[in-house]
Amino acid sequence: MHLTGYTVQILGFIGLLVASGFFAGAETALTGASRARMTALVNDGSSRAKLVLALREKKEQLIGTLLLGNSFMNIFASALATSVLVQIFGEKGVVIATLGVTVIVFVFAEVLPKTYALLHADRMALFISYPVRIFIMLFSPVTVAVGKAVELIFRVFSVDTRGYSATAHEEELRGAIELFKGAEQVQGQGEGQETGAMLRSIMDLANVSVEKVMVHRRNVNMINIDTPVAQIVNEVLHSAYTRIPVWKDSQDNIIGVVHTKLLLQELSQCNGDVTRVDVTNAMMEPWFIPESTTLFDQLQAFRRRREHLAMVVDEYGALTGMITMEDVLEEIVGQIDDEHDVTVPGVRAQTDGTFIVDGKVTLRDLKRDLNWKLPDDDYATVAGLLLFESQRIPSVGQVFNFYDFRFEILKKQRNQITLVRVTPPVIPAEAPSLAAEAVGSA
Secondary structure: OOHHHHHHHHHHHHHHHHHHHHHHHHHHHHHHOOHHHHHHHHHOOOHHHHHHHHHHHOHHHHHHHHHHHHHHHHHHHHHHHHHHHHHHHOOHHHHHHHHHHHHHHHHHHHHHHHHHHHHOHHHHHHHHHHHHHHHHHHHHHHHHHHHHHHHHHHHHOOOOOOOOOHHHHHHHHHHHHHHHHHHHHHOOOOOHHHHHHHHHHHHHOOOOEHHHOOEEHHHOOOEEOOOOHHHHHHHHHOOOOOEEEEEEOEEEEEEEEEEHHHHHHHHHHOOOOHHHOOHHHHEEOOOEEEOOOEHHHHHHHHHHHOOOEEEEEOOOOOEEEEEEHHHHHHHHHOOOOOOOOOOOOOEEEOOOOOEEEEOOOEHHHHHHHHOOOOOOOOOOEHHHHHHHHHOOOOOOOOEEEEOOEEEEEEEEEOOEEEEEEEEOOOOOOOHHHHHOOOOOOO
């Protein structure tokens, strides 16, 4: 064969390698591209990102096209190289072609393009989206037939082909949040943990009921309507809260919520004469919600009704507590203190590495601010955990070990656990500074 003929075949071999590398890299890029990143680009008006998501929706056809193209190019390249080398070296050319083409295809048509695509998945996916769509249209008769055959085989062996579920997507997002938090900490940005905690809390809103974060009825500041008016006015004006529930005959019978602003307006209309004040004119209708309501639904309800407080009742209609919009927001951003908040010690770090914790501190606060891994499915507070797990009413001085934590009962009020010394298994370096902020205050 003339030199020109060899040159053409060599150039053809190189062209087949490039085409094979294109299909191999396209497979990695399109399957590895970030769905979240593509969705964000679609919202910004990117047509290429929209096409990438559309291609991924038809994953079987996409993979079939790319594998078909890659296999065809590799086989064609191998046949071409074998043909040339047999003409030059005779039968030895088969062995040379097998070894040489395997190494060349492995390096230049597989590892190299796939590595590049893995490192630049989003950028490459956007760049190749239109060419890949053309190949999918050209190969569709073959890929559709192959897809049907594969689906039939999977059905015979009862293989689930539904792909990702909503739960899997949520787990993927939670994993991305953990990666983000870790990257922030590696780069020395102290806000990484706080940001990660906020993002995790947002995802938990739809899974956490108001029962977990509400203020229990015994800790709710309420007013008896039969109290003398002067005493009610004095109590409201000196309270740290702007909205206070009002009850009559029984604390289960909430008849309204007195608002400081409305009370001041009533006082103004009465020219400051407390004896003429009608407390009912400063009251709003109470809003009752079931304790099973999720935080996400309650937040939407607060926004829709433009209210900030709701009374929580159980399945029998009995009052169990109260929740405010601030309580829900604190589940996302952590403790919110203003100039009127009463500082109640909730968590205090000790020099020996232990923590003095109020029994009413919620486990979600400890999990979010101290990164303590304590379950909260069957109880909401530290006291609830001890009662549930010990199956008894502990005595002062008793010690329990649950979930690798050590709990020592320090103080009780009747049957209520009010103070506990907690020894965590591993104390995070940042824990003392967080605890000093009394994160568990109610």
